Amino acid sequence: MKNVMEYKGYWAEIKYDDDTGCFYGIIEGLKNDSISFEGDTVKDLREDFESAIDDYINFCKETNT
Secondary structure (H helix, E strand, C coil), X not given: CCCEEEECCEEEXXXXXXXXXXXXXXXXXXXXXXXXXEECCHHHXXXXXXXXXXXXXXXXXXXXX
């Protein structure tokens, strides 16, 4: 079983919190930023992961970082 999601060259290890019943991850490989995402289902998790990356890319373009 693969516990990693990848999108546009970014990746994150997926974890599950049994106390909250939620999947979550933190995008790896970012130098000065920390981006987390979560979802109650795998579909929700994937959507939040991709949205977080798209938002990050747009932010970097706007700030030239």
